[in-house]
Amino acid sequence: MAEYIKKSIAIAIISNSADLYPFEKNQAIHRIEVSPAADVVQVVRGRWIPEHHKDKVSQTEYHSYIWYHCSECGRRLIGCRNPQEAPYCHCGAKMDLMEDV
Missing domain, CATH: 1.20.5 (Single alpha-helices involved in coiled-coils or other helix-helix interfaces)
Structure with a gap:
């Protein structure tokens, strides 16, 4: 580097x-x-933060899923099931996956 x-x-x-x-x-x-x-810009680093959701499908069944949002701009990751498929957010932040706590 x-x-x-x-x-x-x-x-x-x-x-x-x-x-x-x-x-x-x-x-x-x-x-x-x-x-x-050199034409350089400071790298903005962000994280994909998981949001756990649970939808009730029927009286006894639930559908669980996870969405991710950017720690810098709050935008949701759409179109990717795995956040590792999106190394950058639309705001330009270089993304890392936040550990589940």
């Missing part, structure tokens, strides 16, 4: 370094400034 750092932070670290000669600092700062920036 790649890690990213802001250019301003990298430049501040180099500028405050006592281990480099001024020429080396200027050259390193210049290379950072001319390097293309």
